[in-house]
Amino acid sequence: MSTPTLAVIGAGPKAVAVAAKAAELRAMGVAAPEVVAIERASVGANWQPIGGWTDGAQRLGTSPEKDVGFPYRSSLVARRNAELDERMTRHSWQAHLIAAGQFAEWVDRGRPAPTHTGWSRYLRWVADTVGMTVLTAEAEQIAVDEHRWAVRTSAGTVSADGVMITGPGQARRSILPQDPRVLSIAQFWQRAARHQLIVAERVAVIGGGETAASMLNELFRHRVSTITVISPQVTLFTRGESFFENTLFSDPTDWAGLTIAERRDALARTDRGVFSARVQDALLADDRIRHLRGRVAHAVARDERIRLTLNTNRGGAALETVHGFDLVIDGSGADPMWFASLLSQDARDLIELALGAPMTAGVLQEAVGHDLAVTGLAPKLFLPNLSGLMQGPGFPNLSCLGLLSDRVLAARYAPRSSTSPGEHAGRLSA
Ligand SMILES: Cc1cc2nc3c(=O)[nH]c(=O)nc-3n(C[C@H](O)[C@H](O)[C@H](O)COP(=O)(O)OP(=O)(O)OC[C@H]3O[C@@H](n4cnc5c(N)ncnc54)[C@H](O)[C@@H]3O)c2cc1C
Known part of the structure; x- marks a missing residue:
């Protein structure tokens, strides 16, 4: 041809x-x-x-x-x-x-x-x-x-x-597009690029991946009292960045030899929803940051707050909880x-x-x-x-x-x- x-x-x-x-x-x-x-x-x-x-x-x-x-x-x-x-x-x-x-x-x-x-x-x-x-x-x-x-x-x-x-x-996705207290990834970075200071008591960042990590890295500089990172993972894992983990990324030769279950485990531990060691170090040093486990099911504006409903699976039982924030950054766009x-x-x-x-x-x-x-x-x-x-x-x-x-x-x-x-x-x- x-x-x-x-x-x-x-x-x-x-x-x-x-x-x-x-x-x-x-x-x-x-x-x-x-x-x-x-x-x-x-x-x-x-x-x-x-x-x-x-x-x-x-x-x-x-x-x-x-x-x-x-x-x-x-x-x-x-x-x-x-x-x-x-x-x-x-x-x-x-x-x-x-x-x-x-x-x-x-x-x-x-x-x-x-x-x-x-x-x-x-x-x-x-x-x-x-x-x-x-x-x-x-x-x-x-x-x-x-x-x-x-x-x-x-x-x-x-x-x-x-x-x-x-x-x-899409970086422009937002769980509540009409409300100025809910920012998409793009809106967040537009503000940061204009050096607009975020002033808020309780801030939530939805998502535990690289995108959310970059946003946290920026949020440290703003006037916020608490930052709650919401992700489905048990905790905020650090990407190891050791020789062995890096090798897995640079050279997939041995990847095919792993079972699908082993690969899923390795991916969950090293890639998806994982913060880099640099961001994790900053997180540990900052007592404003906490982690909330769950998937955000929906968001409503009520009583001057944005209320997020989270679904969590605890020991096989589905649990629904509601949390209020002054500002929500929807970092789950990727x-x-x-x-x-x-x-x-x-x-x-x-x-x-x-x-x-x-x-x-x-x-x-x-x-x-x-x-x-x-x-x-x-x-x-x-x-x-x-x-x-x-x-x-x-x-x-x-x-x-x-x-x-x-x-x-x-x-x-x-x-x-x-x-x-x-x-x-x-x-x-x-
Ligand atoms: C904030 C952030 C930091 C990251 N840092 C790292 C890192 O340090 N190391 C790492 O390995 N990975 C990192 N990643 C992951 C990263 O996305 C990928 O590693 C890599 O950029 C993907 O490259 P790409 O070529 O797939 O796409 P991208 O670099 O994302 O490029 C996609 C392009 O597609 C264009 N586009 C989208 N839709 C359309 C359309 N409909 N028509 C025409 N054009 C379109 C966009 O304008 C864009 O230029 C990071 C991701 C984010 C969001």
């Missing part, structure tokens, strides 16, 4: 990693899919205030050396993988600092974690250096057109042999299934046919194959954010972008059996 087109929804680190490796493969004379990133804002937008997930001043949790080529162990081209890795080092974090004249200062300062804005600058630098194709548009629908995807965007339709979904979804609302009915039918079951997060997770795409589905649908369970905990995040690009670029595409005359891969039609 002619060169397949891979449309990536979102120009974040995953899109940049795949585009950079595809560009280097082509420079080596090796065939690679044509990568088109569809991005509503700009490259690395979710690491800047514009994306709604940060004020840009927060610091990256993982080390910046876990860059778009990490862990520099390509296995795509027989006998030329060392050459590919050497080429990828030209797009490393260090190469970026050297190009910007900041390398010596970064080393002398003790290799600090960059701010999210600094990280987005790095991503843009890589995207520019490799000439990544970015279509600045909102992806509005993913439909099926014969044997390809038709991604309808605000700037026309992209035909693609594969689609990769990235990003955490959703690996956010793309489901983009799927047309025919796209959904095709996916469910391949799954042999209704499309739920659980079923999709178990169907993610070695190439990070849904097994048995043509055209290809790559779901790295749902690949943790089957393929390794590092694929949804920044832990092994170089392995992610290998897996995605090694995918085999079914031959396009009916291609309309004059059609080109990646053609845009307005």
